[in-house]
Amino acid sequence: MQININGKAHDLSGADPDMPLLWALRDLLGLVGAKYGCGVAQCGACTVWLDDIPVRSCQLPLGAITGREVTTIEGLAGDALHPVQEAWIAHDVAQCGYCQAGQIMSAAALLKRNPNPSLEAIEGAMAGNICRCGTYTRIVDAIQTASTRLQGLSFYEVGQEVAERQTDGGVSV
Amino acid sequence: MSAGASPGIKRRDFLRYSSFGLALSSGGITVLAAAKTAAPANSLNPYVMIHDDGRIVIAAPNPDVGQGVNTALPMIVAEELDADWQDVEVILAPIDASRYGAQFAGGSLSVRNRWDELRQMGAAAREMLLRSAAQQWGVPRVELTTQPSKVLHTPSGRTASFAELVAAATEQPVPADGEVVLKARADYRLLGQRVVNAAAADIVRGRPIFGIDVSVPDMVYATYVKCPQVGGVPKTANLDEVKALPGILDAFIIAGNAGPPSFDLRKSIHVAGGVAIVASNTWVAIKARRSLQVDWDTSAASTDDSRAIEATALSAAGRPTGERDVKRLGDPDSAFAKSSSIVSGVYATDFVSHAQLEPQSCVAHATSTEVEVWTSSQTPGFAQSTLAKLFELPAEAIAVHQIRGGGGFGRRLSNEYVREAAVISKHMGKPVKLQWMREDDMAFDFYRSPAYFGLQAALSETGELTGWRNHVVSVSSDGEEANYGAGYRGYNFPDDVVPNVHISQTMVASKTPTGAWRAPISNVYAFAEQSFLHELAEAAGKDHRDFLMAALGADKWFKPDDLASLNTVRARKAIAAVTQAAGWGRAIPKGRGLGLGFFFSHAGHVAEVAEVSVNADRQVTVHEVWVAADLGQIVNLSGAENQFQGSIVDGVSALADQRISIRSGAIEQTNFHQYPLLRLPQSPKINVEFLASDYPPSGAGEPALPPVAPAICNAVFNACGERIRSLPISRAGFKVV
């Protein structure tokens, strides 16, 4: 089983094909940004991108994603910050922060598809991510701020911008 | 298989663990390089250390489970130190009562309890820097002052950074409490401002800062299966079959204690009996649970049925007085006899689970002589003392490391999962990460106790509130004392304000473990009392705001100088501010309503107005909520506002459709599909106003929650004419959309 994660190929042949991607990321690869919240695709804490689509990694068996491209929060901008992450800091969104990697992955995917989403589009895209601490007001504000930043920039340009700010270069946005 | 990088925390770093704690920023949790025993160089006191390169390290003493104290508490130190916040690096303090006192997260007490201490610590460190500059420059101390992160000699214009001065400053004697002058509020540069959470940069990057992210060398992974019927213990299990599964390292029975656990945080060393499955990774352990079969002994287990508990409680609450008297003020019987009208209402709330988003986990390494644990406990000090008792070791043999938690709300006050992890580790002879599944978290909580209220009020001819009866029906595991959060609230309004009062209580038996859930006791009382006061205003034909203002009685601070006692002046100001902000009295379209709620808890006077609409399908939209609060001075405006926004979402979430039901001692809900949390599209617009009076600051984590339910239920009444007397509102067929 070969899976590409954040632009790097990983051979997970020794792992149980039933193992959800979430636990492979966390326990086998040390990528712990995706969180375990429910294990049944209810909360979104485990959200990563599969070929640029946000998915719940707790419900994604390794055997089903061989050869696919996975992006996790660690790969969104590396040590640099994606405009969504910047907006998250600017709006001081997090309380406990446990849900926020998942929220950011859903928000960044939304803005990639639709850089200028309506409130309804934001609500639709974010409904699968629970924030138990109730930071929803700030999540909406941060998405709108990031959206403003992204206006007029192609996603290629955003990727370039992020890459430029990144010390170790190379980022898959 | 690629080995990959091992997550953040390295055990060898912890063994070199400094006396100063864990760094929060850049690269997740790292450990300052310093010997275990020696005080780090350049430290001025347990809270302040200044690096030669200018970084100012401030220790955050109390656990942060999302309430923001890892930012707010260091801000208080930084203010008095006169540190530039840009230079500040926050670290998590070690758990050490000798230097940091009581380190816990509960009761919205972190800021309130540490306000004086932390200002003094910051000011004392600043004074040491000033004195060391005076000595070096040969100038009088009085000619010196500070600007952010530097000392200034005004007459000569000479300056030196804190970093340049710190080495010599450590030689200065520590100033005593009376020797330093604290800043006047008008001189604050930092307090009251919006400051971004100290962990924000790590959070948005997904760095390993949570309990679930802890990883130490040689660690193995465990899951722990307990009896669904709370308090049951294993007799036998198909252990050999489980052990034969690939990747399983061991499976064994822990006899543990029979019977439900206790919420006695200080004393309980209860470990529920169960079956531990230990594996090479979390998934292998989880998967093996499917093959596990256990024969349980349920002779000492709970047999609770929540429907029966409720039926008994409601029939008791229907009587005006209960088994025992709790309080009598004035002459309630004649007040009721003389009244022009009597209004009654029975209010009920249900069992509720915490559902913090990070399920319990703990990394533990227990040997016969030492126990070391990494935990997001809200009471790490009790984790230490109860582990010492359980393992019969001296307190010094127990090392507890505080780690950020993904939500608390009271769930992490108890430490039973810490003890489970340690017991499993000792059996394995290795460090173990115990991971609870969401299903474990929901089945083995210390739930919010339900409470039931038989309320009666006497109104005079002119509609004044002259008598108040509250028959409180409480769940009790021993039939004597009410369970935590179910008892009599014991303070102030309306009980101590109305002239004639009779409070009585009746116990209903329940073995289901209950504990503290955000704003315990207050959250159930607020719903019942503040809804009932609206009923009274309606019965008296008065505007709710005017009725509430009058019911608060004379201007009075019940125990002057005790922030935890009601001050009716502050209360009225909050009500006046929120009703003004919400446009109280404006014309509202049909099907919409405004509702008001006020509550005093956790030293906070908080008033809220909700605007809702209700349609023919009983769908409730919560459009907007206004909140005005007097919490005294505000430490971190962004943090306090975030706590308030979150409390309102939490309040709506709980009242909408959260209830735990119990059959034959087992919890019926297993995960979020049966126990829904509010989602973004249901979340209202929220307006927060802090009155920012001159009183010392009180905590922001809890006091905004209690008024939410009454404000919304009163708004629903105003929108559709239907009174809600039972939570969650889904029980009456309402649905929050």
Ligand code: FES
């Ligand atoms: S953990 Fe995957 S959706 Fe909750």
Ligand code: FES
């Ligand atoms: S910030 Fe705590 S769950 Fe979202």
